[in-house]
Amino acid sequence: MADDLEKGLEGVLVAESELSFIDGDAGRLIYRGYSIEDLARGASYEEVLYLLWHGELPTEDELAAFTDALEDEREVSENVLATMERLADADERPMAALRTAVSMFSASEPEDDADPGDLEATLRKGRRITAKIPTALAAFERYRLGEEPVEPHPELGLAANFLYMLTGEEPDDVAAETFDQALILHADHGLNASTFTAMVIGSTMADIYSAVTGGVSALSGPLHGGANQDVMEVLIEIDESDLDHREWIEQATEEGRRIPGFGHRVYNVKDPRAKILQERSEELAEEGEGKWYDYTTTIERYLTEEKGLVEKGIAPNVDFYSGSVYYQLGIPIDMYTPIFAMSRAGGWIAHVLEYQEDNRLIRPRARYTGPSDQELVPLEKR
Ligand SMILES: CC(=O)SCCNC(=O)CCNC(=O)[C@H](O)C(C)(C)COP(=O)(O)OP(=O)(O)OC[C@H]1O[C@@H](n2cnc3c(N)ncnc32)[C@H](O)[C@@H]1OP(=O)(O)O
Ligand SMILES: O=C([O-])CC(=O)C(=O)O
Numbered sequence: 001m002a003d004d005l006e007k008g009l010e011g012v013l014v015a016e017s018e019l020s021f022i023d024g025d026a027g028r029l030i031y032r033g034y035s036i037e038d039l040a041r042g043a044s045y046e047e048v049l050y051l052l053w054h055g056e057l058p059t060e061d062e063l064a065a066f067t068d069a070l071e072d073e074r075e076v077s078e079n080v081l082a083t084m085e086r087l088a089d090a091d092e093r094p095m096a097a098l099r100t101a102v103s104m105f106s107a108s109e110p111e112d113d114a115d116p117g118d119l120e121a122t123l124r125k126g127r128r129i130t131a132k133i134p135t136a137l138a139a140f141e142r143y144r145l146g147e148e149p150v151e152p153h154p155e156l157g158l159a160a161n162f163l164y165m166l167t168g169e170e171p172d173d174v175a176a177e178t179f180d181q182a183l184i185l186h187a188d189h190g191l192n193a194s195t196f197t198a199m200v201i202g203s204t205m206a207d208i209y210s211a212v213t214g215g216v217s218a219l220s221g222p223l224h225g226g227a228n229q230d231v232m233e234v235l236i237e238i239d240e241s242d243l244d245h246r247e248w249i250e251q252a253t254e255e256g257r258r259i260p261g262f263g264h265r266v267y268n269v270k271d272p273r274a275k276i277l278q279e280r281s282e283e284l285a286e287e288g289e290g291k292w293y294d295y296t297t298t299i300e301r302y303l304t305e306e307k308g309l310v311e312k313g314i315a316p317n318v319d320f321y322s323g324s325v326y327y328q329l330g331i332p333i334d335m336y337t338p339i340f341a342m343s344r345a346g347g348w349i350a351h352v353l354e355y356q357e358d359n360r361l362i363r364p365r366a367r368y369t370g371p372s373d374q375e376l377v378p379l380e381k382r
Contacts, residue, residue: 126349138165188347261320
């Protein structure tokens with residue numbers, strides 16, 4: 001048994017997967033062989049979900065049936081709505097509300113009795129979770145605003161329907177397409193921390209609700225999905241600062257601040273998803289406020305070209321440009337990480353299913369560094 005310690009499991013191979021591949025030196029990402037650029041420009045989030053879950057892109061008929069099945073599962077129970085309302089009243093964070101909602105969805109699961117090894121049933125459960133997440137999240141936001149939830153729109157796809165349920169207004173084409181693209185870009189990414197969390201839970205043959213709840217929990221941290229919210233908070237800090245954005249980043253670097261949205265365990269160059277989101281951010285800036293795009297590009301240029309971070313393998317990751325895209329779409333800042341989860345649920349479910357097809361309990365070990373041969377002193381004598 002090898003005794004090498006790989007802190008953070010860096011580079012440790014633990015599974016085989018056909019789902020996504022990352023070339024961290026070339027800045028390339030594929031889902032089942034399709035480049036992320038082609039998928040973002042030529043497919044919808046529903047097509048990508050189908051690809052991840054069923055192994056190939058759907059035909060028109062398959063997509064229509066799949067979309068209908070997702071639409072049929074959008075409603076959430078009265079209990080979930082009541083809980084969203086109570087959590088909104090209690091000023092809970094949306095990511096925590098989502099964690100609670102996913103866990104609660106199982107209470108109305110019609111196939112609750114299915115055998116854990118029945119992967120077809122797991123896939124249907126996963127579809128229900130994916131369809132319901134936007135509804136629960138949007139309801140939470142409506143309650144926070146003191147408004148009633150908006151019923152799902154039967155004519156709109158998952159991305160546009162989420163924006164509709166959030167605001168009560170049908171999004172324009174630019175907003176709907178940009179948001180759909182953002183969902184595609186976030187759907188899967190190898191064995192990132194939240195996917196691995198979901199897989200570990202799935203490897204015990206626990207149900208998919210538990211696995212997705214665990215995925216949401218792992219994604220929430222600032223080293224992972226939580227960074228997209230942190231990036232926008234940094235941009236707002238710059239905006240409110242007396243310094244101009246160039247001076248701000250110089251000072252932040254001198255103070256040794258770690259800038260969110262930079263650095264990645266796998267990429268040594270700019271994340272290909274960040275490039276696509278940067279393009280979207282630039283387009284939105286041309287129509288609206290240009291300053292957010294200016295701030296991000298100034299930070300990127302300063303850190304990469306002047307501070308040479310790229311030479312150290314530290315470049316913008318997916319979270320660096322998503323924040324300013326969502327901000328320009330009018331989405332509340334603390335919804336950014338839940339939106340990431342809304343998309344990544346598709347990847348978590350795909351990985352759990354793939355792993356369970358040839359399941360083996362995930363159980364690594366730690367090198368014990370504690371004392372040995374301790375003598376137990378009775379409580380009253382300690
Ligand atoms: C969707 C996602 O999860 S993408 C990642 C989202 N998270 C962020 O953007 C948060 C900011 N980034 C980070 O904290 C890290 O880059 C992580 C957590 C993403 C990757 O972490 P790891 O692979 O463990 O790298 P680690 O934290 O050990 O950093 C390696 C080196 O890069 C430096 N580094 C990493 N990220 C940054 C950053 N954002 N700014 C400045 N320096 C950085 C570290 O200081 C360290 O330098 P050193 O070797 O001189 O000490
Ligand atoms: O792959 C990772 O470690 C983090 C990431 O970019 C993602 O999950 O999308």
